[in-house]
Amino acid sequence: MAGLLSDNSRKANFSHAYVDAMAAAVGFSVERWTDDYDSIDVTIKATGRVEHSGKLSTGRSPKLDLQLKCTDAVSPKDGELHFPLSVKNYDDLSDPTRVTPALLVVLFVPKTWEQRLKWSASSLRLHKLAYWxxxxxxxxxxxxxxxxxxxxxxxxxxxxxxxxxxxxxxxx
Amino acid sequence: MRLTPSDIRAAPVAATELLTYLRSTGWRRLEDQKRMDLHVATLMIHDGRAAEVQVPLLPEAKDYARRVAELLNVAAEVEGRSPHHLLADIRVVQFDVVRVRRTGRNDDTLPVGDGAALFALANGVFVASSLAVVDPRATYSGRRPAKVADFMETVRLGQTEQGSFVVRLLVPLPSSVGQSQTRFSFAKENAPPLPFPRQVTRQLMRSVRRAKAAVTAAIAGDSLEPFRDEIRNGVSAELCKALNAIEDVTPLHGVEIGVVWGAAWPMERPQPVAFMSDALQILGHAAEFLAAKETVEDFWLEGYITKLERDDPAGEIEGNATIATTLEGQLRRVRVTLQPTDYNAAAEAHKIGQRVRVKGDLGREGRRFRLVSPKQFAVVEHDDDDK
Structure with missing residues (x-):
């Protein structure tokens, strides 16, 4: 259909929406980058100390850089997702000299959009599962x-x- | 428009420059941030705005440019200005940046003649201000002192700013390493002396501010005499002439001069000084007025003899006397050649510490004052003192 985004762009936006929703649910902000020279799409940010399992962090205002991928080409098997990552992304994300930790997040989605997003009057569901x-x-x-x-x-x-x-x- | 990592990668900025700038603009260290036991960043907080920024300390880090872009976007938001302008200022923390802006125009273009005049204005106010630091005078003649000539060799033109027509002049400052312990002391007497370049930029702002005050006083009093009162504050014929460099201005257009102190030597930032076209024209007249005052005819000089020189001790020829007096608000020594009778009277006055008075044409010989064509030399009697 003319005027629609490509499927890759739609999947990219879908992965951003997925991460935005996760971050919002736990109170973190998300900054989206257009310049991914070091293979980073978004930065998750918190202000102040972070609580987890009843403990408060000693450091404050942490960040997390994420490279986001969205795929329907590979499926998880036995709890693992084997994802082909470009060499550039691999080299960037494996580089130990970073100020902020950088992770790869891959969102595995079904084949069709009808299966990926399900809306009803009682809920909105985003399918299917993201790995990091x-x-x-x-x-x-x-x-x-x-x-x-x-x-x-x-x-x-x-x-x-x-x-x-x-x-x-x-x-x- | 926000900064991107590409902007930083195109022209990297050092962590020391970032820290120096932030410390000078209200940010303080909150905590060190480590990653795998490596000190990777410093978290800073702004005292007035409860904002935080992370300053990366590893320029070799993969995400260094991203972290710098992040922090500058936040800092710019706190300062209420463009991140690009902020970045331009950070790149010059070791410089005082003087900005000369053409006002009243809505675009970032300028007639080429106005542009040339703007550059001439910027150069001229710098020369005048550096001369004023060395020796504040109504006007200057002869060769510039070596200190001024050497200083002007160091002043640089920076890139004009996006979005407006601004001439930026960069004045390099010496390293401030070792100065911070005394520089931030509350005791004035402990403060180290300012380096000459900073003295010049500080004088520049003082001079233009006082020139503007003189313009206001001149309009109110319908006289250019207020400019004489500001000579001791660095207002000279050269300064006024430089400001008048943009001659062919239209109403509502003018110039504005401001400074951003190099963060390495922080000082309270002064307000920019703006001149509208009518003020610039008055400054043109003031330049002529101050230049014309170089020789003052029929000037009454009064003061104390501090030195006497005559080749013939017998006292039958003329000799030179130096008289200490106050000129342009400062203690000055004026040389005058006196005929034998007046010279002998001057010698007597010097012996008993009596004031003398003489009339003549006051002018300059290089850097010294001289009174020529002296007449009516007299020792000031005690009765005259009581009047």
């Missing part, structure tokens, strides 16, 4: 095009809170 991985310090690759990255951790509100807590502690 920390590639910091991973082995340098000699691949030319892509690196298959294994993601096991689910990206959800409490996970986000925990990640921000770890960032505040300097442990991520």
């Amino acid at each position: 991985v920390n590639l910091r310090g991973m082995q340098v690759t000699t691949n030319k095009k892509s690196v298959t990255v294994v993601l096991r951790e689910h990206f959800h509100p409490d996970a986000l809170r925990h990640l921000m807590f770890l960032s505040a502690e300097g442990e991520l």
Whole structure:
């Protein structure tokens, strides 16, 4: 249909909406970047100390940089999502010399838009599941095009809170 | 328009420059931030605005440019100005930045003649101000002192600013390392002396402010005499002439001069000084007025003899006497050549500490004052003192 975004742009926006919703649910702000020279799409921010599992962080005002991907080309199997990441993204995200921790978040979605977003008068559902991985310090690759990255951790509100807590502690 | 990481990568800025600037504009350290035991950033908070920024300390970090863009966007929001202008100021923390802006225009273009005049104005006020630091006078002649010539060699033209027509002059400041312990002392007597470049930019702002005050007083009193009163504050014929450089101005157009102190040597920032076209024209007349006052005819000089020189001790020829007096609000020594009778009287007055009075044409010889064509030399009697 003329005038609509490409499917890739729609998926990109969908992944942003997914992360925005997660961050809003736990009270963090999100800054979106148009310049992804270091493979960062958004930065999650908190002001003050972050609480997790009844503990308050010693550090304050943590941040988390995220590279967002949205895919329907690969499916999780046995709790793992094997995602082909471009070499550039891999090199950037595995670089240990960062001020702010940087993670890869991959949102796995169904094949159709009718399956991806389900609205009713009683609820809005975004399908299906996002995963995250920390590639910091991973082995340098000699691949030319892509690196298959294994993601096991689910990206959800409490996970986000925990990640921000770890960032505040300097442990991520 | 917000800064992007690409803006920072195009022209990186050092963490020391960021910290120096932030400390000088109301930000203070809140805590150090570590990552895997490495000190990667400093969190700073603004005293007046409850805002926080993270200053990255590792320029080699992958996300350094992103972190800098982030912090500058927040800092600019706190300061209420463009992040790009803020970045331009941070790049010059070791410089005083004097901004000369053409006012009254709604676009960032300028007739080429006005542009040339604006640059001439900027150069002229700097020369006049540096001369005033060395020796405040109504007007200057002869070679510039070496200190002034050397200083002017260091002043740089910066890039004009986006969105307006502004000439920026950059005055490099010496390193302030080691100065901070005394520079922020509340005791004035502990404050280190200001470096000469800072003295010049400070004088520049004082001079233009006093020139504007003289304009107001001149209009009120329908006289240019107020400009004489401001000579000691650095208002000179050269300053007035420089400000008048934009001659062909239209009503409502003028110039504005302001300064951003180099953050390495923080001081309270003065308000910019603006001149409308009518004021600039008065300054043109003031330049002529002050230049004409270089030689004052039939001037009564009164003061104390401080020095006597005569080749012939027998006292049959003329000799030179130096008289200490107050001129233009400052203690000055004026040389006068006296005939034998007057010279002998001057010698007697000097011996007993008596004031003398003489009339003549007061002028300059280089940097010294001289009274020529002296007449009616007299020792001031005690009775005269009581009147």
